[in-house]
Amino acid sequence: MSRRFDLADEDVLVVIGSGPGGATLASVLTQAGKKVVMLEAGPWLAKEDFVNDEREAQRLLGWNDLRTTSGTWQLGNDFPGSPANMVKAVGGTTLIWTGLTPRFKAHEFAARTTYGEISGTSIADWPIGLPDLIAHYAEAERRLGVSHRHGRRPLPANNNYKVFAAGAERVGYRHFATGPYATNVDPYDGRPGTVQDGFNFQGDRQGSKWSPLVSEIPRAIATGNLDLRANSHAFSIEQGENGRVTGVAYLDGSGAVQFQRARAVAVAGNAIETPRLLLLSTSRRSPAGLGNHSDQVGRHYTRHVSGNVFARFERPVNFHRGESMAGIIADESRHDPHRAFAGGYYLELIALGPIAFARFAQPHGWGREFAEMMEHYSHTAGIWISGEDMSQATNRITLGDRVDQHGLPVPNVHYDDHPADVAMREDAYTKSRALYGAVDAASVSTAPPTPSGHNLGTARMSAHPDDGVVDRWGRVHGVPNLFVSDGSVFTTSAAANPTLTIVALALRQAAWLLQQSTL
Structure with a gap:
């Protein structure tokens, strides 16, 4: 069990959220002797609580609180209450993440410079570049135990990959592999090697996949400082009144209001809940919400250009x-100015x-075509698209x-596709x-985007306070002891799955915080 600090203790750092950013930050700070209170809205589950049952796993793990949607995106019509x-549990969305961990490319930190002005977008350059993250990427890969990196073996190929790789080779692709992937092939860092059970989306009962639940949080608890x-x-x-934050008000498990005083606060609630909390946090100094003096909180929401492609074969694939x-x-992750998208x-x-296949492959599907699709489930292979989403100021959380x-x-x-996003998806x-x-x-069929685990950009990093919410260290502009430590800070989405970059940014932020005598 974790240690308990007093609600009036002004020396603690409060971290809100226990996902990859918040947990990594807490792990580093507690190992350096700092006292951390971590507030998590959901329950503390053990990996033994996970079930290989899609409906029950969604009930147990999902952030099922009410949300609303607006805009012209198809997802808003298909899944209006769950975009x-x-x-909502200790460990955050990494409990159901799949584990792919590509790094950002250099040009993706300089989108505005590289792509030029694109009408209707709010793309901007990050105030940091790839050299600022190189060492932290390497440390993140070692913490996560990423395959294909630092001498670690690649994951063995399943049938779905063999079909995927054979097609890639025949059409002339050169850069394809089973990773980098943050699931152990061999035992590592106290976690076993994978048994390839195929139930990533319901939680990993084996504990071979990296998540804060099995890695960063136990490590932080062991210090006695969490x-x-x-x-x-x-x-x-x-x-x-001096502009500094003083603490966090929260509802405990019984519904009672509590207030934890704090030396500093780091928000890591994901790119929907983080801006929501900042907007709810009004005061005389910040009447529109913390960090929102220039109306940037919640704006520039990105979720990656995505979609699914499913193929049916005469022989079984058993892609599950x-x-x-x-x-x-x-x-295709390069930038090519000759294409119809950036x-x-x-x-x-x-x-x-x-169940997920029936829900997502044909939302609202019914009839003969839908029945045939389900009958051929064992003969199906699948591809998911992850592409750079063009930031738009009007795509936002309110x-x-x-x-x-x-x-x-x-x-x-609220979300509307940009024409460049549509062109990328079609390509x-x-x-x-x-x-x-x-x-x-x-046969080959396409399916529209599904509810996204890649929610980014709503408290974006910027060099100037009028252009974003946080500075190059993730500190909220104008609030010296308030930080954001999740994917909200992404200035642009890039194409890569975000978890590795979230962890790398948290490592960089933690190292900087430990150098600050005032914190």
Whole structure:
């Protein structure tokens, strides 16, 4: 069990959220002797609590609180109450992540410079570049135990990957592999090697996949410097007259209001809940919400250009066996100014359980075509698209008119596709059809984007306070002891799956914080 600090202890750093950013920050700080209180809105589950049952896993792990949507995106019509795929439990969304960990490319930190002005977008350069993260990327890969890196073996290929790789080779792709992937091939860092059970989306009962639940949080607890409070929903960060934040108000497991004083606060609630909390945290100094003096909190929401491609074969593939996403093609992740879109995309392996397959492959599907799709489940292979999403200031998180079970305004997620996003998705669909056609697929179908686990950009990093919410260290502009430590800080989405970069940024932020005598 974790240590307990007093609510009046002004020497603690409060971290809100226990996902990859918050947990990594807490792990580093506690190992350096700092006292940390971590507030997590969901329960503290053990890996033995996970079930290989899709419906029960969603009930147990999902962030199922009410949300609303607006905008013209198809996802808003298909899944209006659940546009994001997030976890409400200790460990955050990494409990159901798949594990792919590509790094950002150098040009993706300089999107505005590289791509030029793109009408209708709010793309900007990051105030940091790839050289600022190189060492932290390497440390993050070692912490996560990433395959294909630092001498670690690649994951063995499952049937889904063998189909994927054969098609990639036949169409001329050169850069494809089963990783980098943050699931152990061999025992590492106290975690066993994978048994390839294929249930990544329901939680990893084996503990071979990296998540804060099995890595960073136990490490922080062992120091005696972490006070982890599960079922604790933060609803306001209080700010003093001198501009510094003084603590966090939250609802504990019984529904009682508590207030934890703090030396500093780091928000790591994901790119929907983080801006929601900042907007809820109003004061005389910050009447529109903390960090929102220039109306930037919640804006520039990105979720990656995505979509699914499924192919049916005459012989069984059994794509549900093995690691769900252990395959990636990087050839299309380049920026090519001759294409009808900026940035690039990855083609990644995907496998869904039968319930998720029925839900996402044909939203609202019914009839003969849908029945045939389900009948051929065992003969199906799958690709998921992850591409750079063009930032738009109008794509944003706001406080909605409805309230949740706590009486708090729910977040509204507004999103419209940019024409460049549509062009990228169509290009990826075309390339995926060609890949499966090259290995004699009996049929190929496309499916629209699903609720996203890649929610980014709503408290973006900027050199100037008028252009974003946090500075190059993740510190909120104008609030010297308030930080954001999750994917909200992404200035642009890039094409890569975000978890490795979230961890690298948290490591960089932690190292900087430890150098600051005032904190």
